[in-house]
Amino acid sequence: MNVQDIIIKLRENGYKITPQRQEIIAVLMHEKKHLTVEEIHTLISHHYPNLSPDTVYRNVGVLAQLNVLARADFGDGRARYKLLEHDGHKHHLVCLGCGNSEEVDFCPLDYMDSRAIRDKKFDVKRHSFEIYGYCWACRHKEV
Numbered sequence: 001m002n003v004q005d006i007i008i009k010l011r012e013n014g015y016k017i018t019p020q021r022q023e024i025i026a027v028l029m030h031e032k033k034h035l036t037v038e039e040i041h042t043l044i045s046h047h048y049p050n051l052s053p054d055t056v057y058r059n060v061g062v063l064a065q066l067n068v069l070a071r072a073d074f075g076d077g078r079a080r081y082k083l084l085e086h087d088g089h090k091h092h093l094v095c096l097g098c099g100n101s102e103e104v105d106f107c108p109l110d111y112m113d114s115r116a117i118r119d120k121k122f123d124v125k126r127h128s129f130e131i132y133g134y135c136w137a138c139r140h141k142e143v
């Protein structure tokens with residue numbers, strides 16, 4: 001998702017493009033990793049020393065609600081946020097019975113902690129992810 005997409009999404013949902021929101025988006029674009037609200041606040045406070053953590057918290061909430069940010073929980077009780085990678089690509093549920101495939105509006109990369117990939121200095125360009133199983137119709141077919 002690029003800045004333009006995010007701005008359009010905010011506008012479509014009746015949100016103004018405030019400098020604070022732009023700054024939050026810029027930080028998340030630059031960092032490309034999961035950040036807590038505190039970490040986002042610290043990074044922004046270099047530019048906006050008067051911005052309160054509450055404001056960051058509220059704005060991050062708005063962006064998460066609009067599906068601009070993915071929220072992840074690494075089990076330490078602190079929510080972390082990362083910009084969704086979605087560029088319109090889709091993943092599928094593939095039925096082993098009838099061969100039908102169904103799109104899912106979900107990308108595992110958005111919820112993954114990509115530290116292990118970054119540590120290898122690997123620049124990800126694309127990926128594939130399919131889930132195989134049996135669709136509802138196949139599961140309920142008379143044998």
Ligand SMILES: [Zn+2]
Nearest residue numbers: 095098135138
């Ligand atoms: Zn099927």
Ligand SMILES: [Zn+2]
Nearest residue numbers: 089107108109
């Ligand atoms: Zn994906």
